[in-house]
Amino acid sequence: MQSTATPVLHAAPRADAEPTRKVAIICSKGTLDMAYPGLILGNAARMSGIDVMMFFTFWGLEIIQKKRAAALRVPTVGNPSMHIPTMLGGLPGMEAMATKMMARGMKKLDIPDVPEMLQILADAGAKLYACGMAMDMFKLTKDDLVPQIEGVLTAIDFFDKAEGAQIIFI
Amino acid sequence: MVSEAVATPMPTRDVDGFLCDSAQWTPALAEALAREVGMTLTPEHWQVLTFCREDFARQGVSPGVRRVAQLSGIDMKALYRLFPKGPGKLAAKLAGIPKPKSCL
Numbered sequence: 001m002q003s004t005a006t007p008v009l010h011a012a013p014r015a016d017a018e019p020t021r022k023v024a025i026i027c028s029k030g031t032l033d034m035a036y037p038g039l040i041l042g043n044a045a046r047m048s049g050i051d052v053m054m055f056f057t058f059w060g061l062e063i064i065q066k067k068r069a070a071a072l073r074v075p076t077v078g079n080p081s082m083h084i085p086t087m088l089g090g091l092p093g094m095e096a097m098a099t100k101m102m103a104r105g106m107k108k109l110d111i112p113d114v115p116e117m118l119q120i121l122a123d124a125g126a127k128l129y130a131c132g133m134a135m136d137m138f139k140l141t142k143d144d145l146v147p148q149i150e151g152v153l154t155a156i157d158f159f160d161k162a163e164g165a166q167i168i169f170i
Numbered sequence: 171m172v173s174e175a176v177a178t179p180m181p182t183r184d185v186d187g188f189l190c191d192s193a194q195w196t197p198a199l200a201e202a203l204a205r206e207v208g209m210t211l212t213p214e215h216w217q218v219l220t221f222c223r224e225d226f227a228r229q230g231v232s233p234g235v236r237r238v239a240q241l242s243g244i245d246m247k248a249l250y251r252l253f254p255k256g257p258g259k260l261a262a263k264l265a266g267i268p269k270p271k272s273c274l
Contacts, residue, residue, distance in 0.1 A: 044273040047235050049256025112236070112274065120236065120274075123246035 022051040022165035030062025032072040038170045039117040046124035055158050057131035061138060064130060064145050069114045074098045122148035129153045188269050195266025203264050215252055218244050222265035232262045234272025
């Protein structure tokens, strides 16, 4: 088995002839803390050579609206993970403050903001789609969305495109 | 870039195919690893691999794709064109450095 021309392989790597893996990530929430998991998972999948499609529906449309993408917020009410009493979380300015603190923390760690994450995903070849029905509900048109969005799909289109993919719902 | 005539034993690799010791990497090895995944390395690939190795030597950790795109002179789109099977893992693997820990 030894070749004199090329390095000899000891550990057999995983078969590269395997079909490409596919994931479909459904983003249904529009808060900052629920936007990042989908965006980061999508990017990590592309980094690993996995095909990625992302479907933004309902509140998830907040993530891909030109006006909103850079201004997502961290919820302080009804969010036990904030570890502050719900009544305090409802005070004016609390949400803005929590959002500012989180944004600052992320900047320190050099985590890209949401618009940059969307650009990274598009450059990485992830396919980004908006849900047509949710768009109608919120009276949005494609012009309201960031340019990285490839198209507007119905749920049926989504399942056609997601055939064979592992589906992640967020 | 390769001296085909020299026989090099393949150093030990982990279960994902990454070299266990990055010091055992050679350019010939990168070419061999690339062939394993059906790739032929171009000067652009080498620009990425050289950056990855230098950055790993400086920082002690493998760079993530975003860092490579920002600093290597090869942008994000080009990285995915050069390494269609995933620049995150593949560039590090061919450069003989550990699997990147960064998700970006």
